[in-house]
Amino acid sequence: MKRDYYEVLGTARGASEDEIKKAYRRLARKHHPDVNPDDKEAESRFKELSEAYAVLGDKEKRAEYDQFGHAGARGTGFDFSDFDMGGFRDGGFDFGGFAYEDLFGDLLGRSRRPGPVRGENLNYSLKVSFEDAYKGVEVPMTFSHSAVCDRCHGDGSEPGSSRVSCPRCGGTGQEKIAQGPIQFAHACSRCQGTGKIVSNPCSSCGGLGSRDKQERITVKIPAGVDTGSKVRVPGKGNAGSNGGPPGDLFISVEVPPHRYFRREGSDIYLDLPLSYREASLGDKISVPLPDGKTTLLTVPPGTQGGQKLRLKGKGFPRLKGKGRGSLFAVIKIKVPKGPKGKVADLIEELERTMDMDPREGLW
Ligand SMILES: [Zn+2]
Ligand SMILES: [Zn+2]
Structure with missing residues (x-):
């Protein structure tokens, strides 16, 4: 029983051409016989992949397969059942739109013409205060990166002149080296495989672009x-090469701890000392926020030490998701230090009047 071609490539039936191509490339590299020598299973898997791609990588054949299944595909003459692996190596095989080199060139030590290469990403770190992390902030910063040359716009040639065919490789981008009967090709050392060299280097970048x-x-x-947290600044990494786009700049944020606010995710904790009266009778207390503002917290009568009173929506905004966290006031009861005289007498009297055992029901 033949497996479904989409299943073979591990893609959905509605996958785009690009997704199919990517899936094939990834799997073909993994199961290529040169990577798995003497592995029969990898070899048959590779044949299966190639067959699936020969159909799904082709618009017409794919449409036919979608409609008629394997019967349709076979009808077009695709039968790889007695396909000889040797056929892959003599270079005569058309890889359904890819050159063999393009797929496996780097594996086999062969070269391919360098295409556009995206520039490197850069990483910087930045300290952001607790307050600024709460409010958001715009930070001016100076950094250095390699950028496309303004004078030659990345070509490397002095304006008015252009690149010329590489004399070393004759413009092919490849140098051939014979080792016994086998000929190897690798990227030309002079032009790095591009086939062209700068004849009149740009006076600003010296030809680097x-x-x-x-x-x-x-x-x-x-x-x-x-x-x-990482903040991405698109396009501010290093310049790409061969016309590739620049990389991105990533700013890694560090937020040092605050003197009295503690953060847990998007929530903030703050110790809030209350007097004996405020805690027992209740009150409205002004509480600081990290942005320098204050908010009024209602302390209900009978509030106990250690209790957490919540101010909804006063925490940090959630970077992923909606809304903000909460600010929790952690209650600490403050009592007078070593009271004497009238204060001590009043407290004694209060205790007698209340007749309360603070440890009642505990043990
Ligand atoms: Zn330049
Ligand atoms: Zn060359």
């Missing part, structure tokens, strides 16, 4: 960041 540049930007740090 990019230059180290100091740049001053303003980074927007969103409210809610915490230690470990």
